[in-house]
Amino acid sequence: MAKNPFPNLIKILIIMSNTILSKDSGPIIPTTPLVTFLERVQQTALKTYGHNKKGFDPKLYVDLSLKQNLSITEKAFDKLLINGSVSVKEFDEFVEKYLGGADEDLVYVHPVDFVDEPQDFLPRVKNSEVRRWALEVHSLWKNLSRKVSDRVIDRPEFFTLLPLKNPVIIPGSRFREVYYWDSYWVIRGLLASKMYETAKGIVYNLISLIDEYGHVLNGARAYYTNRSQPPLLSSMVIDIYNQTGDKDLVLKALPALLKEHKFWNSGIHKVLIEDAEGTTHTLSRYYAMWNEPRPESSTIDKETASKLTNNCKTQLYREIASTAETGWDFSTRWMRNGPDLTTLATTSIIPVDLNAYILKMELDITSLANVIGDDITASSFTKAFQARKRAIDSIFWNSDMQQWLDYWLSNSNESKEVYTWNASGQNKKVFCSNFIPLWIQLFNSDVKMVDEVVQSLQNSGLVCPAGIATSLTNSGQQWDFPNGWAPIQHMIVEGLVSSGSEQARLVAEDIAVKWIRTNYAAYKKTGTLHEKYDVEKCGDFGGGGEYGPQTGFGWSNGVVLAFLEEFGWPKDLKLDCP
Numbered sequence: 001m002a003k004n005p006f007p008n009l010i011k012i013l014i015i016m017s018n019t020i021l022s023k024d025s026g027p028i029i030p031t032t033p034l035v036t037f038l039e040r041v042q043q044t045a046l047k048t049y050g051h052n053k054k055g056f057d058p059k060l061y062v063d064l065s066l067k068q069n070l071s072i073t074e075k076a077f078d079k080l081l082i083n084g085s086v087s088v089k090e091f092d093e094f095v096e097k098y099l100g101g102a103d104e105d106l107v108y109v110h111p112v113d114f115v116d117e118p119q120d121f122l123p124r125v126k127n128s129e130v131r132r133w134a135l136e137v138h139s140l141w142k143n144l145s146r147k148v149s150d151r152v153i154d155r156p157e158f159f160t161l162l163p164l165k166n167p168v169i170i171p172g173s174r175f176r177e178v179y180y181w182d183s184y185w186v187i188r189g190l191l192a193s194k195m196y197e198t199a200k201g202i203v204y205n206l207i208s209l210i211d212e213y214g215h216v217l218n219g220a221r222a223y224y225t226n227r228s229q230p231p232l233l234s235s236m237v238i239d240i241y242n243q244t245g246d247k248d249l250v251l252k253a254l255p256a257l258l259k260e261h262k263f264w265n266s267g268i269h270k271v272l273i274e275d276a277e278g279t280t281h282t283l284s285r286y287y288a289m290w291n292e293p294r295p296e297s298s299t300i301d302k303e304t305a306s307k308l309t310n311n312c313k314t315q316l317y318r319e320i321a322s323t324a325e326t327g328w329d330f331s332t333r334w335m336r337n338g339p340d341l342t343t344l345a346t347t348s349i350i351p352v353d354l355n356a357y358i359l360k361m362e363l364d365i366t367s368l369a370n371v372i373g374d375d376i377t378a379s380s381f382t383k384a385f386q387a388r389k390r391a392i393d394s395i396f397w398n399s400d401m402q403q404w405l406d407y408w409l410s411n412s413n414e415s416k417e418v419y420t421w422n423a424s425g426q427n428k429k430v431f432c433s434n435f436i437p438l439w440i441q442l443f444n445s446d447v448k449m450v451d452e453v454v455q456s457l458q459n460s461g462l463v464c465p466a467g468i469a470t471s472l473t474n475s476g477q478q479w480d481f482p483n484g485w486a487p488i489q490h491m492i493v494e495g496l497v498s499s500g501s502e503q504a505r506l507v508a509e510d511i512a513v514k515w516i517r518t519n520y521a522a523y524k525k526t527g528t529l530h531e532k533y534d535v536e537k538c539g540d541f542g543g544g545g546e547y548g549p550q551t552g553f554g555w556s557n558g559v560v561l562a563f564l565e566e567f568g569w570p571k572d573l574k575l576d577c578p
């Protein structure tokens with residue numbers, strides 16, 4: 001990674017954070033003075049524009065940069081606010097004079113390995129219309145490719161963007177920086193596009209974040225240092241290795257993956273739970289190191305918490321940030337009383353998908369250690385994945401429902417070091433995450449069992465004309481029906497394919513076709529793939545996301561290309577929705 005904007009400060013603050021305990025007794029990683037200042041600008045913008053500014057996006061303000069030193073800028077800002085409020089004209093003039101635009105820190109870069117038609121591109125796609133469209137999707141990588149501008153490298157303290165060394169692929173729209181778990185599907189697509197250098201560069205960037213912060217950040221911004229996102233780095237590394245055979249990547253990635261594994265299996269992320277047979281298991285949960293409003297959504301979080309007491313506010317802010325760590329921000333999946341956002345209880349849940357991802361990480365670390373002949377690591381991680389397999393079977397599996405269910409930790413257990421499993425702790429509500437273990441060979445090698453789980457998926461109501469929905473609850477939240485529509489269905493599909501069950505493969509292909517068609521419909525309407533869809537009607541998507549029209553969505557590109565690579569396209573099938 002390039003120069004650290006705050007040389008030793010971040011390290012000192014992280015060390016201090018281990019000892020600072022807030023009222024809700026979790027650790028905190030303090031944010032930077034620049035983020036705190038820009039949050040003030042954000043609050044003032046909302047107050048100044050009021051409801052006159054359509055589509056007010058709080059994130060825009062913490063993505064602005066400084067034109068001169070923070071102290072000079074803050075002085076000018078304080079002077080502006082001397083009477084408590086400011087006119088729209090004065091505020092606009094201040095922003096113009098002192099702050100740089102939100103899109104000036106990452107600049108366009110042509111990906112070095114992009115060619116219009118890669119050799120051996122999607123060999124299974126024979127249908128000429130689909131091939132033409134797939135090449136257009138492939139060319140969308142160019143729209144989403146960025147590198148950190150020279151100004152950020154020269155003056156990192158003026159920016160909230162973190163100075164990553166290699167180019168990145170961004171999700172698009174208001175998400176102007178690289179994101180952790182989005183990068184997994186982006187890389188799957190880049191591999192289909194044969195863009196190996198771009199894919200490796202992204203992985204090296206994520207590794208540099210582990211070197212610097214001990215975990216992969218939610219995204220590459222100073223305000224994301226206090227949380228991670230679903231841990232999929234090992235999957236990115238193994239997928240790239242399987243296609244390129246690059247051992248150097250493995251050598252560089254392995255130490256970082258070991259550090260990341262520790263992050264998810266120690267401190268607040270680690271949970272001990274004793275099952276019905278008296279065996280104690282170690283599992284992991286999401287838990288952000290933050291208990292204030294998320295800087296990028298501060299005005300929204302304050303509004304959400306406005307009716308609570310101060311103690312409850314602190315707790316809610318922790319839950320909100322922890323939910324952002326899940327990647328599913330927000331969903332009734334994390335609420336005690338959906339759709340009431342103030343009842344978020346993410347830190348009290350042991351999630352199925354997180355533990356499946358960590359088991360996958362353990363399997364990947366074992367394989368990667370074998371590649372470089374590190375027998376000690378391979379053998380200790382073999383034990384680790386076997387133990388987590390037993391834990392997942394014991395804590396999450398529900399044989400009546402034939403799926404794996406999130407486990408809710410009971411309040412009455414809170415003061416104990418080891419929680420006690422109780423059948424009533426399993427959340428019986430259906431989410432697509434209940435089927436994520438299928439992605440992993442240890443859970444998909446028994447064809448009879450896979451067929452039963454597939455049956456339960458098909459009966460669940462989650463399989464819609466647009467693919468697999470995230471939940472069955474219509475809460476208005478982004479990760480609930482009918483908005484919730486997750487790229488993680490790619491993992492379910494991949495698991496069904498690798499199970500070897502004929503029936504499962506047919507179901508997988510059907511889901512992939514639905515998903516591709518929906519994205520095609522979105523593309524025809526907007527010239528880009530879309531983040532959100534109406535799961536009830538293939539292709540009739542709802543409204544262009546929360547914050548206006550999208551300009552691309554990296555993970556959708558990735559999943560479309562990965563599905564086309566696996567299944568090709570049936571010759572006479574139409575791309576349009578039926």
Ligand SMILES: OC[C@H]1O[C@H](O[C@H]2O[C@H](CO)[C@@H](O)[C@H](O)[C@H]2O)[C@H](O)[C@@H](O)[C@@H]1O
Binds near residue numbers: 171219
């Ligand atoms: O700005 C609010 C939140 O935005 C992000 O979450 C959403 O977009 C991400 C980028 O595509 C995606 O990874 C995530 O799953 C989405 O819910 C961000 O990750 C949150 O931390 C942030 O608070």
